[in-house]
Amino acid sequence: MGPGADAVAAAEAARRRGGARLVTARITPRRVTVDLGGPTVNTWAYGDTIPGPLLRATAGDVLRVELDNQLPDATSVHWHGIALRNDMDGVPGMTQDAIPVGETFRYEFTVPDPGTYFYHPHSGVQLDRGLYGVLIVDSPHGAGEYDAEWVVVLDDWVDGTGRTPDQILAELQQGGENRSSGGMDDMDGMEGMDHGSMGGSMGGMEAMQSPLLGGAGDITYPHYLLNGRTSADPVTLSAKPGQRVRIRFVNAGSDTAFRVAVGGHRMTVSHSDGFPTMPVPTDALLIGMGERFDAIVTLGDGVFPLVASAEGKKGQALAVIRTGAGRPPAADVEVRELAGQVLLGTDLSPAESxxxxxxxxxxxxxxxxxxxxxxxxxxxxxxxxxxxxxxxxxxxxxxxxxxxxxxxxxxxxxxxxxxxxxxxxxxxxxxxxxxxxxxxxxxxxxxxxxxxxxxxxxxxxxxxxxxxxxxxxxxx
Ligand SMILES: [Cu+2]
Structure with missing residues (x-):
C-alpha cells in the first residue's frame, strides 16, 4: 500500500477537523556561513541560523511548509515523530521523490498530537550539517503548569571544520586497517589496534565507550553545540528565581548521545518523544539521537550551567542559566549531577493519557x-x-x-x-x-x-x- 493509496488519504481525512487552522511556513535550505560561538563555518542550514526556524502549531492544525531547495544537492524533510500522512513523511524512494536542486515542494499535513518534535532531511548524511529545526505542537487544552519554556537543541558538529559529513561517511566506507570496532564480527580483532588513524576522526574503543551505552559512537567531533553554540560562547537562558521552567530537549546529533543536567538542580521528566510520562525526578538524563525529553526545573537564584556531555566521548555543550547575579561558568565546567542518577527513556512510564x-x-x-x-x-x-x-x-x-x-x-x-x-x-x-x-x-x-x-x-x-x-x- 503506497503513499498514494486511498487508505493514506482516508487516514488523513479522519485526522482533519472541519475548520482546522492552517499554519504556513517557508523553509529555504541553502549554503550559509554561521558563527557557532568561536568557529565560523561554511555549512548547509534552513536559513541563517542553526537550529532552523522554530515551527509551532496546535494539535489539529494543518501545517503547510513550502520547501525551497537552494542546496547544491537534492533533499527532503522528515517530520520526526509526527504521525502524519504517509506521502508527507519525507523519505526519498519510499514516500516521495527527492526534491531536486532549485525546486520547491509543498509539505501539508495535519499535526495530530501535542509535543516536542523536530524536522530534518532524510537524504544521505545531510542531517549532520546544520539542517534541523524544532516543531512544537501545543495542546488545544492549554499549556501545562510552568512559567517559562526553553528549547534546547543538541548537536555534534564537524561540517566546515575541514571535512564534510559526506567525506566522513566515505572514509568509513572505504575502511582500511587500523579500524576500531563497533560490530560483533570485529570483536576478536579489537586488541592492539591503532586508534589514531583516519586523521583522528574515528574513535578508538577506549575513547568511545560509555558505561551506560557501550559503544558510544563511530566519530569524534571537534565541537558539540547547544542551540548552535559551542561551550566557548554559550547561549544564556534567563528566568526569575523560583520559576518553573519547561525545558524541551532535542538531540539532533548524528552519532552522539548526550547526558544532560542542570548544575545545582534536579529535573522532573514530564514528556518523552512528545508524549506525557509519569513525572520522575532525576539528576541527569541520557538522550539518544532523535529522542526528545521535556523536563520541569524549579530554578534557584544565581547562575547555573546546563551541561550536555557527549556520552562516551570527550566534550560538552553548555548553556548558562541566569536568574540572578553571578559569574558565568567555564566552558569545561563540571556538573556534579552528571555523575548522579541518570534516566533513560526505557526507565519511564506513560502518563495515564x-x-x-x-x-x-x-x-x-x-x-x-x-x-x-x-x-x-x-x-x-x-x-x-x-x-x-x-x-x-x-x-x-x-x-x-x-x-x-x-x-x-x-x-x-x-x-x-x-x-x-x-x-x-x-x-x-x-x-x-x-x-x-x-x-x-x-x-x-x-x-x-x-x-x-x-x-x-x-x-x-x-x-x-x-x-x-x-x-x-x-x-x-
Ligand atoms: Cu545504529
Whole structure:
C-alpha cells in the first residue's frame, strides 16, 4: 500500500477537523556561513541560523511548509515523530521523490498530537550539517503548569571544520586497517589496534565507550553545540528565581548521545518523544539521537550551567542559566549531577493519557541489529537497506516489534509515522535506545497506512544500511 493509496488519504481525512487552522511556513535550505560561538563555518542550514526556524502549531492544525531547495544537492524533510500522512513523511524512494536542486515542494499535513518534535532531511548524511529545526505542537487544552519554556537543541558538529559529513561517511566506507570496532564480527580483532588513524576522526574503543551505552559512537567531533553554540560562547537562558521552567530537549546529533543536567538542580521528566510520562525526578538524563525529553526545573537564584556531555566521548555543550547575579561558568565546567542518577527513556512510564490500550498482539516482527566497522556496514536482519526484507503489517492490527541488538554499539531505533509503547507498560516513544546485546520490545497500533521507515538514528548507521520498511498490506 503506497503513499498514494486511498487508505493514506482516508487516514488523513479522519485526522482533519472541519475548520482546522492552517499554519504556513517557508523553509529555504541553502549554503550559509554561521558563527557557532568561536568557529565560523561554511555549512548547509534552513536559513541563517542553526537550529532552523522554530515551527509551532496546535494539535489539529494543518501545517503547510513550502520547501525551497537552494542546496547544491537534492533533499527532503522528515517530520520526526509526527504521525502524519504517509506521502508527507519525507523519505526519498519510499514516500516521495527527492526534491531536486532549485525546486520547491509543498509539505501539508495535519499535526495530530501535542509535543516536542523536530524536522530534518532524510537524504544521505545531510542531517549532520546544520539542517534541523524544532516543531512544537501545543495542546488545544492549554499549556501545562510552568512559567517559562526553553528549547534546547543538541548537536555534534564537524561540517566546515575541514571535512564534510559526506567525506566522513566515505572514509568509513572505504575502511582500511587500523579500524576500531563497533560490530560483533570485529570483536576478536579489537586488541592492539591503532586508534589514531583516519586523521583522528574515528574513535578508538577506549575513547568511545560509555558505561551506560557501550559503544558510544563511530566519530569524534571537534565541537558539540547547544542551540548552535559551542561551550566557548554559550547561549544564556534567563528566568526569575523560583520559576518553573519547561525545558524541551532535542538531540539532533548524528552519532552522539548526550547526558544532560542542570548544575545545582534536579529535573522532573514530564514528556518523552512528545508524549506525557509519569513525572520522575532525576539528576541527569541520557538522550539518544532523535529522542526528545521535556523536563520541569524549579530554578534557584544565581547562575547555573546546563551541561550536555557527549556520552562516551570527550566534550560538552553548555548553556548558562541566569536568574540572578553571578559569574558565568567555564566552558569545561563540571556538573556534579552528571555523575548522579541518570534516566533513560526505557526507565519511564506513560502518563495515564499516553497509555496504549491493552490488546492482544496480532503480529510480531523481529529486527536483529548487527554490523561491522570493516567493512562499514550496519544491518537489520542481516540485510542493508534497500535490500532489506520489508516487514509487513495490516491496518487495524496491534504489532509488536522486537529490537535485538547483536552488536557492541548502541542504536537509537526510530519508527516513522507511529508512536509506539515500550512493552509491559513503558512510555510512549518513537525513538528508543537499544544498548549493546539488549533486547527492547515495543508495541504499536497499525493505524497509519503506508510505507514507513524504521531505522537507526545514528545517521551513519542508517546510511550504511541500518534501515528497513514497515509495509502496510492491503486487507483481503
Ligand atoms: Cu545504529
Amino acid at each position: 499516553a497509555r496504549l490500550d491493552r490488546r492482544s498482539i496480532d503480529r510480531r516482527h523481529d529486527l536483529a541489529l548487527g554490523g561491522t566497522m570493516s567493512p562499514y556496514r550496519w544491518t537489520i536482519n542481516a540485510k542493508t537497506f534497500p535490500d532489506s526484507e520489508p516487514l509487513q503489517l495490516v491496518q487495524g492490527e496491534r504489532v509488536r516489534l522486537r529490537f535485538l541488538n547483536q552488536s557492541m554499539m548502541f542504536h537509537p531505533m526510530h519508527v516513522h509515522g507511529h508512536t509506539f509503547a515500550l512493552a509491559k507498560g513503558g512510555a510512549r516513544k518513537d525513538t528508543v535506545i537499544v544498548r549493546p546485546m539488549q533486547t527492547v520490545e515495543v508495541d504499536l497500533e497499525a493505524d497509519n497506512p503506508g510505507q514507513w521507515a524504521a531505522h537507526c538514528h545514528n545517521i551513519y548507521h542508517a546510511e550504511a544500511g541500518m534501515m528497513t520498511t514497515l509495509s502496510y498490506q492491503a486487507k483481503d
